[in-house]
Amino acid sequence: MRVDRPDDSPPRRVLVLGGTGTIGRATVRALLARGHVVVCLIRRRDPLGPADPTALPKGATARVADLMDPASLARDGICGEPFDVLVSCLASRTGLPDDAWAIDYQAQVNALRAAEAAGVTHVILLSAICVQKPILAFQHAKLAFEQALTESGLAYTIVRPTAFFKSLSGQIQRVQRGKPFLVFGDGLLTACKPISDDDLGRYLADCIDAEDRRNRVLPIxxxxxxxxPKAQGEHLFALLGREPRFRHVPVALLDGIIAVLSTLGRLVPALAAKAELARIGRYYATESMLVLDPATGRYDAQATPSTGSDTLFDYYARLVRGEAVAERGDHAVF
Incomplete structure (x- = not known):
């Protein structure tokens, strides 16, 4: 579906990072619908295997480039062509320290420099709302790049979304099999305003022409x-016509797992990585994905802006009816 741009503004040449992920594809679709020319830089998941350009929406151009190699970015990605806007939906796949600093920071810096040399004047960055309270390596890496971007002299729009539908859909099959819905603590420790891929993709695409979103950090x-989480479980059981059943997982259990893995990780590097993944899980189990009030240290649902029309519970209904398939990715807790 074609979407008109405001004030008949001209189409832009847009360079996209992370265009093969679920949010990236939604963003590419939205960019194409607005008439922009879209070139997506793809990194290989398997270094020995080919990238899959068919993962992109029709109309986008795919180019395979090594984001860790500035020469490859220039030669294989930019190809001597001019661009107006860089849109980055890039994110590390695991959140582990080495991966985070390589992708969430260094690859982004490399792409920023290459894009600037290609004439880009505006960068739209998909970040994450959890960087408000940075504890984990990937959060520090994202913040480091946010700082590099804001100090670059280019116009920027940094978008920090809350939870994604796919991240909150991992227990549907479990509950369908008759098992209880897992919650940490009483199920009321955290809250979020989840946003769909399509709503987020449209929001990111609209940032190109929205002057009031320039040089701002925008939670959404x-x-x-x-x-x-308790409300998520209750609604899922209602969709299935069953009485709610919950299994309450104490946060202390996660703390114990982290302590053991951290100790053993001093001897076995693989266990150190598992400890970090457990810390990531604990973070999402105990911190709300909402705007954090720095004055009170509390999360504020009313201060968290909303956009779009897709709701999590409508998405749950489509999954239950078999009308959608959840692509969950690497950061799912369950």
Whole structure:
């Protein structure tokens, strides 16, 4: 579907990072619908295997480039062509320290420099709302690049979304099999305003022409009230016509797992990585994905902006009916 741009503004040449992920594809679709020329830089998942350009929406151009190699970025990605806007939906796949600093920081810096040399004047960055309270390596890496971007002299729009539908859909098959819905603590420890890939993709694409979004850091959530894990479970059981059943997992259990893995990780590097993944899981189990009030240290649902029309519970209904398939990715807790 074609979408008109405001004030008949001209189409842009847009360079996209992370265009093969679920959010990236949604963003590419939105960019194409607005008439922009879209070139996506693809990194190989398997260094020995080919990238799959068919993962991109029709109309986008795919180019395979090594984001860790500035020469490859210039030669294979930019190809001597001019660009107006860089849109980055790039993110590390695991969140582990080496991966995070390589992708969430260094690859982004490399792409920023290459894009600037190609004439880019505006960068739209998909970040994450969890960087408000940085504890983990990937959060520090994202913040480091945010700082590099804001100090680059280019116009920027940094978008920090709340939770994604795919991240909150991992227990549907479990519950369909008759098992209880897992929650940490009482299921009320956290809340979020989840946003769909399509709503987020449209928001990112609209940042190109939205002057009021320039040189700003923008938290964003989906429509409706903030939702707790308990509410997610209750609604899922209602969709299935069953009485709610919950299994309450104490946060202390995660703390014990982290302590053991951290100790053993001093001897076995693979266990150190598992300890970091457990810390990531604990973070999402205990911190809300909402705007953090720096004055009070509390999360504020009312201060978390909403956009779009897709709701998590409508998405749950489509999954239950078999009308959608959840692509969950690497950061899912369950």
């Amino acid at each position: 959530g989906g429509p409706g009230e903030a939702i707790t």
